[in-house]
Amino acid sequence: MSQGFVQFRTLVKREILRFVRRPYNTFLPPIVTNTLYFAVFGVILGGRIGEIAGVSYLQFVLPGLVVLGAISDSFENSSFSIFHGRWNEYIDAVTVSPMSDSNKVAAYVSASALRGVITALLIIGVGWIFTPVPASNPLYLVAFVIVITTLFGGLGVIGGLWASDFDYLTVMNQFILRPLVFFGAVFYSLDVLPAFWRTVSLFNPMVYMVNGVRYGMIGVTEIDPNASLAVLTTASVVVVSIDFLLFRRGYGLAD
Amino acid sequence: MTDRPALHIEDLRKEYGDVTALDGVSLTVPEGSFFGLLGPNGAGKTTFINTLVGLVRKSGGTARIFGHDVEDDYQEARNAVGLAPQEFNVDRFFPIREVLEHKAGYHGIPADEATRRADDALKQVGIYDKRDTRFDWLSGGMKRRFLLARALITDPDLLILDEPTAGVDVQLRHDLWELVTDLNDRGKTILLTTHYIEEAERLCDEVAILDSGRVRAVATPAELKDRGTDRIVVELRSPPATLPDLLTGDDRVEAVDLDGHQLTVTAREGGLVAPDLVRELDRADFEIVDLEITRTSLEEVFVEMTRTDSDDDESGGDTRTQRDAADAASGSDGDDSPPDRQVASDGGVL
Incomplete structure (x- = not known):
């Protein structure tokens, strides 16, 4: 086993253990939140809305909620872990180690992506309680979930390195991420929007993620899934490359 | 090596x-x-x-x-490198043995070996029985010991x-x-x-x-310490009326003071200057009652060296540097240290 692999595996393990050992902070919140979403939007309001795109409202919103949970948690995982390590300076143990910068980035991003995937599975599990969960295009579903959690794990690395206070994390999550998701066609179809707002919506990257996952689950999409996957994969590569450059420069880690 | x-x-x-x-x-x-x-x-x-x-x-x-x-x-x-920093920058999420295992892993040490080393390091610094405790729960002294263990785990x-x-x-x-x-x-x-x-x-x-x-x-x-100034205090039987002319030309001597029966010589390498002083006092017919050499401490040298700038700024010159430069030019320092450890960053040879 190469030294580099041992280093990577150690940091990944550390990152995974950090969130696995704190389920009340990491896994319980999305379960509770999504149970409430399904109860309110699906059961209480959904019955009045009827079908959208040929499926029940609950099945229609499920992919969006999966995306919301997955990207929130993958982003939060890397941003919090890195920022908390910087705040308490214990990330120095990683910084002063001989581990390569690429290994560090790969470890933080992959552990965060894993947390996003687990959250996605938990939300699907909760959804299953309320409605049958189809998987019309399972390979697309897997591909989209992996790509978007990687993308947001990578964005979380940037956030964690950039933040200089806990407020920054809140700002990123609550005031940037969440509005984009809510206006990303999670709870509605783009078809119901006026032409202008539909065009504006296409500039929101969340629309592509939600539609991609929706295509994987219920086989319905308003945007070509291959184009979405290509754009999101490119974005992930760009973001992870930025992560690597930031680590190489010691941004947020070295004075 | x-x-x-x-x-x-x-x-x-x-x-x-x-x-x-x-x-x-x-x-x-x-x-x-x-x-x-x-x-x-x-x-x-x-x-x-x-x-x-x-x-x-x-x-x-x-x-x-x-x-x-x-x-x-x-x-x-x-x-x-193994670093034991001044700050307590330790991962609070994990018990200290796991923190050590992670540290070893970051250096590419496989898991089994990392666990063995973690135990050894904790035993070496005497906190093995605290291995499942988180860092925050250790006493101040144990925290210091732990930082040393963390620095040592990668050998x-x-x-x-x-x-x-x-x-x-x-x-x-x-x-x-x-x-x-x-x-x-x-x-x-x-x-x-x-x-x-x-x-x-x-x-x-x-x-x-x-x-x-x-x-x-x-x-x-x-x-x-040799670069600091020592004090040679001589108690004379009969106080001289005026300060005797002693140790002239000896560049190790910085000052000679007389206070009643007591003659004080401030000099570098006081232990070597004292015999010359005794001989000169003897030649001048002064009877010595007592003699005491107070050697400079490293602390005094440290204080002297680290306060020179402000003092010299006020007086308009860096006498220490001038003296060092003169020593360097003449080789009179008597220091046979290897050149690489004598070069100071300010260009002087110390």
Whole structure:
């Protein structure tokens, strides 16, 4: 086993253990939140809305909620872990180690992506309680979930390195991420929007993620899934490359 | 042992905007030595150390650890270093044994070996029974011990200890001294920063005095003490009416004062000046009742060296540097130290 692999595996393990050992902070919140979403939007309001795109409202919103949970948690995982390590300076143990910068980035991003995937599975599990969960295009579903959690794990690395206070994390999550998701066609179809707002919506990257996952689950999409996957994969590569450059420069880690 | 020094630093600089933290530091730490870095608060000691391990990016100059550049060959350089920092920067999410296992893993040590080493390191510093405790629950002394264990777990060739005994009780301080002395005896190079002069004097083969980001001196503690001024106090049977003309032409003598029966000579290398003084007093028919030599302490030398700038700024000249430069030119210092440890960053030879 190469030294580099041992280093990577150690940091990944550390990152995974950090969130696995704190389920009340990491896994319980999305379960509770999504149970409430399904109860309110699906059961209480959904019955009045009827079908959208040929499926029940609950099945229609499920992919969006999966995306919301997955990207929130993958982003939060890397941003919090890195920022908390910087705040308490214990990330120095990683910084002063001989581990390569690429290994560090790969470890933080992959552990965060894993947390996003687990959250996605938990939300699907909760959804299953309320409605049958189809998987019309399972390979697309897997591909989209992996790509978007990687993308947001990578964005979380940037956030964690950039933040200089806990407020920054809140700002990123609550005031940037969440509005984009809510206006990303999670709870509605783009078809119901006026032409202008539909065009504006296409500039929101969340629309592509939600539609991609929706295509994987219920086989319905308003945007070509291959184009979405290509754009999101490119974005992930760009973001992870930025992560690597930031680590190489010691941004947020070295004075 | 290799022929490469543990540390070779040339003209190392670090600036934070207008503030210069390291102002051309040059020094060499031989492999296997116990090297002390002394300096007042804000002297640049921690910045210097952090530059070596990648927590600070240098503005200029070069720094090599066992021949590996700290930026170009950072992986090799960092693999050779174990750092026990001043701050308690320990992962609070995990029990201390796991923190050590992670640290070992970051250095590429496989899991089984990492666990064995973690246990060994905790036993070595005497906190093995706390292995499943989180860092926050340790006492202050245990925390210091843990930082040392973390620095040791990778079996580094260069151990850097940044104020390792700050705030610990006397017993623990002596335990730590014993431990690091043993490590040094077994071949580890140790770089120690400390405020405790006694600690440097007791442990270090060589010390560098750092002040305002510049190396003021690099020498053995004994050599440094020789550079300080000793006091020879002579009690005379009969007080002379005027100050006798003594030790003229001896450039080691800085002052001769008379106060009643008591004659005080301030001089470098007081132990060597005293016999000459006794002979001259004898020739001049002064009867000596008592003689006492008070040797300068390393602490006094340290204080003298680190306060010179402000004093000299007021007087308009750096007399110490002038004296050092004169010594360098004449070779009159009597110092047979290797040249590499005498070069100071300010261009003087100390």
